[in-house]
Amino acid sequence: MSTNDRTGAGAPVGAAAQTGYGDAAPAGEPSRHHGGTYAALDLGTNNCRLLVARPSRDGFRIVDAFSRIVRLGEGLSQTGRLGGPAMERTLEALEICADKMDARGVTRARLIATEACRVAENGPQFVEKARKRVGLDLEIVDRETEAHLAAAGCASLADPDAEGVVLFDIGGGSSEIVWLSRDTGAGQGVDSRERVRVWASLRLGVVSIAEQFGGIDVSAETYERMVAHVEGRLAPFVARTAEEARDSKFHLLGTSGTVTTIAGVHLGLQRYDRRRVDGLWMTADDATSAINMLRGMSYAERAANGCIGAERADLVLAGCAIFDAIRRSFPADRVRIADRGLREGILMQLMSADGVWNGGRGISGP
Numbered sequence: 001m002s003t004n005d006r007t008g009a010g011a012p013v014g015a016a017a018q019t020g021y022g023d024a025a026p027a028g029e030p031s032r033h034h035g036g037t038y039a040a041l042d043l044g045t046n047n048c049r050l051l052v053a054r055p056s057r058d059g060f061r062i063v064d065a066f067s068r069i070v071r072l073g074e075g076l077s078q079t080g081r082l083g084g085p086a087m088e089r090t091l092e093a094l095e096i097c098a099d100k101m102d103a104r105g106v107t108r109a110r111l112i113a114t115e116a117c118r119v120a121e122n123g124p125q126f127v128e129k130a131r132k133r134v135g136l137d138l139e140i141v142d143r144e145t146e147a148h149l150a151a152a153g154c155a156s157l158a159d160p161d162a163e164g165v166v167l168f169d170i171g172g173g174s175s176e177i178v179w180l181s182r183d184t185g186a187g188q189g190v191d192s193r194e195r196v197r198v199w200a201s202l203r204l205g206v207v208s209i210a211e212q213f214g215g216i217d218v219s220a221e222t223y224e225r226m227v228a229h230v231e232g233r234l235a236p237f238v239a240r241t242a243e244e245a246r247d248s249k250f251h252l253l254g255t256s257g258t259v260t261t262i263a264g265v266h267l268g269l270q271r272y273d274r275r276r277v278d279g280l281w282m283t284a285d286d287a288t289s290a291i292n293m294l295r296g297m298s299y300a301e302r303a304a305n306g307c308i309g310a311e312r313a314d315l316v317l318a319g320c321a322i323f324d325a326i327r328r329s330f331p332a333d334r335v336r337i338a339d340r341g342l343r344e345g346i347l348m349q350l351m352s353a354d355g356v357w358n359g360g361r362g363i364s365g366p
Contacts, residue, residue: 114174
């Protein structure tokens, strides 16, 4: 598995397949499915990611996965449109996803597209092209849905004794941030909506920040400008959460390629290993040291690093700047790293809607 084709596993959202992959059953309609094979696809500004799973005794078992950097949103911030080469790269990745779903006999799926398709003038046209050429029905979700899916997928990693947790998902074109209240057990790990006190979706991510400020050679001054820019965009969310409880167990919970890369660098991994990263606790000093290590690397050194790779080397410092802005806005002694999120949330909710989710939080893979 290459650095840029990571497979993952994780937790929660729902919709039923009808005439091809990705057609959702109307809200509230009982499902006719009672088992089978499930798929969740997340097409973002930077990545195309798929998980295929089956229910298991303690949660679900991943039977196939795919992840590829496609940079669908390349140049979007300048043109307002998806570019031809970017769409072609993405369609090729979607064809692989469709083949995997066919090979695994997927019976239930939800396939979502986020920021790039959401804001691009030709986003709907691209979705129609994917349907005609690949046979996949992509659903362009709104920012609230994306934020809640990220929360559903990661919430089980929050410290159950913490009165408050700031969960964040640093994407390619948008970043979601959620204040989670203490877990009362009511959601049983599937529906985290009762825990979401405040949420926001920032229209910035690693691709848009790198395109705006640069990502190959990033000086200390440029890095600080990145951080300040993100802090400014975070300010309304910070103000809305000013009254929320922050006890001694308050912590950050991060999911994204940025935080898993930082964790891998912290651990000194020669090759990315999800089993060592997912659920890892890092102190504030650990995170600072890893980010400083990344900032001290040249572009060539980042490209050669087994946890980064050539296709992420020009984006990782933009991600670090977003992470640092969140840390400065919400000082915490510790952060938990999640290599799980939106796709896992989809799988859990699909299985829950079908009555085959047993409330467990286990995730296993081949």
